[in-house]
Every structure is written in structure tokens, then in C-alpha cells.
Amino acid sequence: MALDPLVATTVAPRFRTTMSTTTAEPGRQSLLFLKRFLRNPREVGALCPSTRQLGRAMLDDLELSAGDVLVEYGAGTGSLTEAIDERLRTDWAGVRYLGIEREPGFCTVLRRRFPRLDFAEAQVEDVADLLAARDLPAPRAVISGLPLIFLPARRQIIEATAGVLAPGGTFRTFSYVQSYVTGGAREVRSVMRATFDAFTLHGPVLRNFPPAFVLRGDKSTDRTG
Numbered sequence: 001m002a003l004d005p006l007v008a009t010t011v012a013p014r015f016r017t018t019m020s021t022t023t024a025e026p027g028r029q030s031l032l033f034l035k036r037f038l039r040n041p042r043e044v045g046a047l048c049p050s051t052r053q054l055g056r057a058m059l060d061d062l063e064l065s066a067g068d069v070l071v072e073y074g075a076g077t078g079s080l081t082e083a084i085d086e087r088l089r090t091d092w093a094g095v096r097y098l099g100i101e102r103e104p105g106f107c108t109v110l111r112r113r114f115p116r117l118d119f120a121e122a123q124v125e126d127v128a129d130l131l132a133a134r135d136l137p138a139p140r141a142v143i144s145g146l147p148l149i150f151l152p153a154r155r156q157i158i159e160a161t162a163g164v165l166a167p168g169g170t171f172r173t174f175s176y177v178q179s180y181v182t183g184g185a186r187e188v189r190s191v192m193r194a195t196f197d198a199f200t201l202h203g204p205v206l207r208n209f210p211p212a213f214v215l216r217g218d219k220s221t222d223r224t225g
């Protein structure tokens with residue numbers, strides 16, 4: 001897929017700056033990310049990793065306690081994982097984490113960066129089996145970095161996620177501002193609205209490239225009515 005010239009010229013200086021620090025790990029991660037994007041643009045879905053600001057916005061108001069499970073979809077090189085790991089080391093002590101990432105090169109980076117965390121080199125479509133294989137209970141939170149708007153299986157992924165979440169659980173994903181009106185982004189919002197008990201849109205987070213909305217789908221604690 002050819003790059004949009006606007007995107008290419010906007011992003012190039014950022015990569016030049018990053019790559020000039022040849023020994024810097026973030027520079028290597030950005031380069032790996034860009035290479036994987038060029039090889040597989042629809043499944044990677046972004047030219048560069050999300051920012052810390054987007055990571056924090058994704059976790060805003062998320063209260064978890066020891067024994068709860070948090071699943072991350074499409075962890076990439078770990079930009080959102082970093083924000084999650086920060087919380088796991090502080091107010092989320094005892095929360096269990098499972099990251100699911102299909103790209104082997106990204107899994108190698110993730111395991112090196114976060115040796116305490118469990119990563120499955122797998123498809124998120126298999127989330128129920130992956131949880132069962134680890135004897136993990138229903139997750140309280142699923143945090144997604146997937147480029148859902150490009151994925152043909154987006155409806156199934158959202159519905160399957162709602163199926164595995166615990167009552168009171170939350171699914172969070174993001175959607176780039178410039179894609180807001182595309183068919184894929186509209187479908188993601190409408191499926192989330194139809195699937196969860198509450199759907200809300202937050203942001204946009206401007207300190208991200210590109211700026212992005214955070215989408216939240218929440219399951220009610222009462223599943224009887």
C-alpha cells in the first residue's frame with residue numbers, strides 16, 4: 001500500500017530524529033514498527049507506536065484489584081503496555097496480565113521489555129482459548145491497540161470480547177481522528193454501541209500521531225435484566 005504523501009512527509013522528520021540516536025531502544029522499536037507497517041499495513045494499522053498520553057487516556061478511571069485479569073490486544077512494541085505496566089507496579093498490584101500479539105518480532109521485543117508479563121504469540125480471535133489454557137477467569141478489562149477499522153473480523157472480535165468480559169468489565173480501543181467518518185470506523189462504533197451496555201467516546205488525545213479518540217464499551221454488573 002502506498003503511503004499518503006501527507007502522512008509520509010509529516011512522519012519522516014520524526015523518524016529521522018528518532019533514528020539519529022542509534023543506540024536508543026525506542027528508535028529501534030520505531031524502526032521495527034515502521035518496517036512491519038510497510039510489510040503489513042492493514043494488520044499493523046499505524047506508522048508509529050501510540051504515545052504515553054494515549055496510553056494513559058486508555059486507562060483513565062480504570063479501577064482494578066488484585067486477582068482481576070487485564071488483557072491487551074495487539075501489544076505491538078509495547079507503547080500501551082508501558083502505561084499498563086506502570087499501573088501494575090503501583091495501584092494494580094496483584095492484577096494478572098495477558099498480552100496477545102500475532103507478530104513474532106513484536107513478541108520478542110515485548111518479552112525483552114516486560115519480562116514479568118505474559119505474552120501469547122497468537123490471534124486475539126483465540127482469546128477464550130488463551131484464557132482457558134492459562135486458567136484465567138473472565139477479564140475485567142480488555143485494552144486494544146488493534147487497527148479494528150481495517151480488520152475484516154472487527155465485528156466478531158468486538159462481540160467475542162463482550163462475550164469473554166466479566167460483568168462490569170470494560171473494552172477500550174482507539175480510533176484515529178482522520179478515520180472517524182470512514183465505513184470501518186462507523187461500523188466499529190455501531191457494533192460497540194449495539195454490543196455493550198454503555199458506549200462512550202472520549203478525547204481526542206491530541207498528543208498522539210495521529211490524534212485519536214478513545215472508545216469505551218462497558219458491560220453492566222447486572223446481567224440478569
Ligand SMILES: C[S@@+](CC[C@H](N)C(=O)[O-])C[C@H]1O[C@@H](n2cnc3c(N)ncnc32)[C@H](O)[C@@H]1O
Pocket residue numbers: 043044045046048049050073074075076077078079080081100101102103106122123124125144145146147
Ligand atoms: C496499531 S498496532 C498497535 C501497537 C501498540 N499497541 C500501540 O498502540 O502502539 C496494532 C497491533 O495489532 C497487531 N494485530 C493485528 N491484528 C491482530 C490479531 N488478529 N491478533 C493479534 N494481534 C494483532 C499487529 O501486529 C500490531 O502489533
